[in-house]
Amino acid sequence: MFYREAGEFKASYKADQAILPIRQDRWFIWAILAVAFLVIPAVSSDYWLGTIMLPFLILALAAIGLNVLTGYAGQLSLGTGGFMATGAFAAYKLATMFPGMHILLVLLFSGTITAGVGILFGIPSLRIKGFYLAVATLASQFFLIWMFNKFGWFTNYSSSGVISAPPMTAIGDVLVTGAHATVTAKYLFALSIVTLLALITKNLVRSNIGREWMAVRDMDIAAEIIGIKMLPTKLKAFAYSSFLCGIAGALWAFVHTGSVEPLAFDVNRSFQILFMIIIGGLGSIMGAFLGSAFIVLLPIFLSNAPHWFGLDIPVDLISHIEAMVFGALIIFFLIVEPHGLARLWQITKEKLRLWPFPY
Amino acid sequence: MYERKFGEVILDLKGISLSFGAMRVLNNISFNVRKGEIRSIIGPNGAGKSSMLNVINGVYHPQEGEITFRGEVRKEMKVHEAAGFGIARTFQNIALFKGMSTLDNIMTGRNLKMKSNMFWQAIYWGKAQKEEIEHRKKVEEIIDFLEIQAIRKTPVGRLPYGMQKRVELGRALAAEPEILLLDEPMAGMNVEEKEDMSRFVLDINDEFGTTIVLIEHDMGVVMDISDRVVVLDYGRQLADGTPDVVRNNQDVIDAYLGVPH
Ligand SMILES: Nc1ncnc2c1ncn2[C@@H]1O[C@H](COP(=O)(O)OP(=O)(O)O)[C@@H](O)[C@H]1O
Ligand SMILES: [Mg+2]
Numbered sequence: 001m002f003y004r005e006a007g008e009f010k011a012s013y014k015a016d017q018a019i020l021p022i023r024q025d026r027w028f029i030w031a032i033l034a035v036a037f038l039v040i041p042a043v044s045s046d047y048w049l050g051t052i053m054l055p056f057l058i059l060a061l062a063a064i065g066l067n068v069l070t071g072y073a074g075q076l077s078l079g080t081g082g083f084m085a086t087g088a089f090a091a092y093k094l095a096t097m098f099p100g101m102h103i104l105l106v107l108l109f110s111g112t113i114t115a116g117v118g119i120l121f122g123i124p125s126l127r128i129k130g131f132y133l134a135v136a137t138l139a140s141q142f143f144l145i146w147m148f149n150k151f152g153w154f155t156n157y158s159s160s161g162v163i164s165a166p167p168m169t170a171i172g173d174v175l176v177t178g179a180h181a182t183v184t185a186k187y188l189f190a191l192s193i194v195t196l197l198a199l200i201t202k203n204l205v206r207s208n209i210g211r212e213w214m215a216v217r218d219m220d221i222a223a224e225i226i227g228i229k230m231l232p233t234k235l236k237a238f239a240y241s242s243f244l245c246g247i248a249g250a251l252w253a254f255v256h257t258g259s260v261e262p263l264a265f266d267v268n269r270s271f272q273i274l275f276m277i278i279i280g281g282l283g284s285i286m287g288a289f290l291g292s293a294f295i296v297l298l299p300i301f302l303s304n305a306p307h308w309f310g311l312d313i314p315v316d317l318i319s320h321i322e323a324m325v326f327g328a329l330i331i332f333f334l335i336v337e338p339h340g341l342a343r344l345w346q347i348t349k350e351k352l353r354l355w356p357f358p359y
Numbered sequence: 360m361y362e363r364k365f366g367e368v369i370l371d372l373k374g375i376s377l378s379f380g381a382m383r384v385l386n387n388i389s390f391n392v393r394k395g396e397i398r399s400i401i402g403p404n405g406a407g408k409s410s411m412l413n414v415i416n417g418v419y420h421p422q423e424g425e426i427t428f429r430g431e432v433r434k435e436m437k438v439h440e441a442a443g444f445g446i447a448r449t450f451q452n453i454a455l456f457k458g459m460s461t462l463d464n465i466m467t468g469r470n471l472k473m474k475s476n477m478f479w480q481a482i483y484w485g486k487a488q489k490e491e492i493e494h495r496k497k498v499e500e501i502i503d504f505l506e507i508q509a510i511r512k513t514p515v516g517r518l519p520y521g522m523q524k525r526v527e528l529g530r531a532l533a534a535e536p537e538i539l540l541l542d543e544p545m546a547g548m549n550v551e552e553k554e555d556m557s558r559f560v561l562d563i564n565d566e567f568g569t570t571i572v573l574i575e576h577d578m579g580v581v582m583d584i585s586d587r588v589v590v591l592d593y594g595r596q597l598a599d600g601t602p603d604v605v606r607n608n609q610d611v612i613d614a615y616l617g618v619p620h
Contacts, residue, residue: 013495014488200481207480207487208466208473215456215467222454225416226534227442227471236477283458 019202036191046183052296053187057194058251060292063276064201064285065244070274071282072205073237074217075125079137080245081269082144085262086114087246088253089154092163095254096156103168103176103254107193107247114246115239117144122238126231141267148262164259177254186255193251197244202285204240213237214283275326278333281342290341298322365586366394368427369570370415370538375424377410384410385421386594392538397564397571399581402591408574409451411591412540415572416441416448442471445537449527449544451574457516461507461526464515465498468533501529505559521552528559538570539563545577553577557584582606 020026040053066080090110094101121140125133148154155163167178175181176189204210212233215223224230253260272295280291302322306313313321333340370392377385385407392398400408413419415426417436426433428444436444447468456464473494479487502511505525510518515526524544531539541560545553557580563569575581581588582602590597590611598608605611 013492013499017488017491017495203483204477204481207483207491208470208475209477209480211459211463211467212470214459214463215470218456218458219454221418221438222450222456223467224438225418225441225448226468226530227439228467229439240477 017206019206033195036195037188041184041187049187050183052300054183054190054256055252056292056296057187057190058248058256059273059276059296060289061194061197061251062245062248062273063280063288063292064198065241065248066273067277067283067285067288068201068205068213068244069237069241071277071284071287072210072217073213073234073241075122075234075237076130076134077137077241078134078267078270078274079121079141079144080273081265081267082141083114083118083242083245084249084252084269085144085148085265086117086242087111087249088260088265089148089163089262090114090246091250091254092156092165093154095166095168099166103170106168106254107250110250111243111247114249115243118238118242118245119235122235122242125234125238138267138270141270145262145266160261162259162261163253165254168254178258190251190255193247197247198285198289201240201244205285209233209236217283275330277340278330278338279340281340282338284339284342286345287340287342290345294341295326298325365396368392369394369429370572371425371427372415373425373427375411375414375421375426377407377414377419377421383594385414385591386596388424388591388594388596390589390596390599392570392572394570395564395568396586397560397573397584399573399575399585399588400591401575401578401581401588402597403593405593406591407594408591409542412448412542412572412574415538415540416446442534442536445534446540447531447534447536447538448540449524449531449542451542451546453520453523453527455515455523455527455530458514460512460514461502461518461529462498462511464526465501465529465533466494468530469494469497471534498533501532504532504562505529506555521548524548524556525559528556532563532567532569535567536569538572540572542574543576544573545575545580553580560584 015021020029041049044053062080062084065083066077069075069077087110090113091106094106094109095103121137124136128136149161152158155161165177167175167180170176170185170189174185176185205213212223212228213236215226215228216230216233216237220230223233249265252264257264276291276295277288278291279294280289281287299319299322302325303315303318306318337343339346368391372391373389375385375388376383388407388411390398400411402408410419414421417438417440420435456467459467473490475487475490479485483491502508505528507522507525507529510522510526515523518526528541528544531541544560545556548556560571560573561584564571573581573585585602587600588602588605589599590605590608592614597614598605598611600608
């Protein structure tokens with residue numbers, strides 16, 4: 001009985017409504033945060049921070065965004081890439097039009113602009129559901145990418161269609177974008193933003209709006225009968241989801257890659273994020289992180305694992321294997337465990353609570 | 360039994376007719392509901408009982424007839440407006456939010472009473488947190504009342520049928536409704552569960568003064584706890600009155616009660 005919630009009685013509803021009512025869970029999260037903020041930057045190579053941790057964090061943020069819409073509010077979307085692109089290009093336009101603007105404001109406004117675009121493309125959700133909504137969001141994905149390619153205004157008429165982030169500072173003169181920013185600074189900056197937004201999202205989903213989203217997801221007619229209005233509730237989900245995806249896109253372009261073309265946010269990106277929340281767990285913030293870690297790490301694992309065993313597998317075969325593993329896992333999770341890795345984690349905890357007794 | 364006294368008519372239905380295409384589901388139905396009573400609707404399967412509840416809370420819009428609620432004639436009402444007018448209901452086929460816990464299901468029933476906006480909820484502090492705690496207290500009262508403390512954190516999809524029915528009642532109660540529409544709350548239950556449910560219905564009516572419109576097949580229960588009963592038969596209204604009057608009505612005996620099924 002290492003892990004227990006029985007025997008911990010809450011003295012107040014306030015304590016019971018805390019994000020993590022169980023003491024071990026709180027320690028666990030504090031430990032993770034300490035490792036993320038202190039240990040990882042101290043011990044990791046630039047390669048690890050730059051090519052693994054940064055994309056992991058930023059894609060996890062996009063996955064949280066999609067999870068709000070699909071996992072919590074039940075609205076299937078294939079437009080995540082398009083919303084990330086919107087955030088990236090909005091950030092680029094803001095940063096170049098108003099060179100003095102602080103990067104936090106750039107992120108906030110580009111998220112807000114993306115939220116507006118999300119609301120626009122969310123309007124059909126009142127009429128259509130499921131598969132048809134997915135197709136409609138797919139159309140918005142193609143439309144947005146086409147638009148950023150087509151109109152030179154979005155790239156300030158760069159001939160290659162690529163946008164490059166200007167150098168920007170976060171606190172004091174610490175650069176977090178551009179060629180002279182250190183990887184550690186970029187990592188800590190992205191980590192802070194993602195942690196903050198994950199916390200805010202957690203607060204929303206445990207509040208009234210989160211319950212309304214889940215009610216719409218689980219049984220829309222019953223939700224309506226208890227007084228929940230469909231349109232505003234769904235549009236709030238589209239808005240907030242796009243807000244997060246927009247910030248993720250802006251971080252990707254500015255902090256991670258530094259320069260980006262619309263193709264980085266094509267439909268493959270949308271599917272990648274969708275796979276993350278399916279594997280990580282629909283309707284779980286932790287699941288978004290688990291799914292992102294999984295999808296970022298799996299290709300690295302697959303390309304290195306053969307060497308550990310002295311095997312020599314050609315690169316193209318590895319990418320085929322990767323696709324097959326993803327396919328199999330997605331089918332597994334869809335059929336067997338729709339709540340993904342997050343749920344498996346929870347089951348493990350339940351087992352630990354009873355351990356060593358089987359019941 | 361002591362004499363029960365009722366208030367004014369709060370819901371008056373006049374000449375309600377409802378069709379789906381060529382099929383007439385309700386045909387010129389008229390009855391009223393008085394404040395504080397337990398009003399039952401009975402009739403065989405397909406009689407139009409559930410459709411009647413759907414007309415009352417705005418899910419179906421009758422082609423003919425007039426609905427007066429609290430003295431106001433109601434035109435087309437949108438589905439989400441019913442809750443705001445103080446009408447809550449449970450469903451014949453349970454319509455809970457399956458992925459959410461008992462607690463969250465019942466908390467959701469209070470959504471209209473929550474006023475803090477998304478910004479406050481995002482920081483979960485000040486107004487929003489105070490509100491969550493306040494409503495949590497109310498919800499805990501309901502949980503105590505329905506004796507479902509042990510399942511408060513269980514996802515409702517994992518609960519047995521009888522418990523789900525109770526949680527659904529809890530969600531409806533959470534809105535503190537003026538009228539509670541119950542669509543076969545005891546269907547599929549064993550005797551003991553039925554007794555519990557009857558007791559809850561009576562206590563809700565008694566303690567909170569909630570007016571109740573009840574659809575139920577178990578004649579024993581209906582005749583026992585109802586103040587007045589309206590009988591439907593394939594869209595027609597056969598009888599309306601106290602349990603005694605209905606029980607002795609020849610049409611009802613012929614068409615429904617007398618015939619074994
Ligand atoms: N939305 C609908 N569309 C078409 N027919 C319906 C609909 N709702 C109910 N009906 C029909 O109306 C009749 C009465 O149904 P219902 O009100 O559910 O009866 P009861 O609850 O008394 O068993 C049935 O024949 C049913 O098929
Ligand atoms: Mg029915």
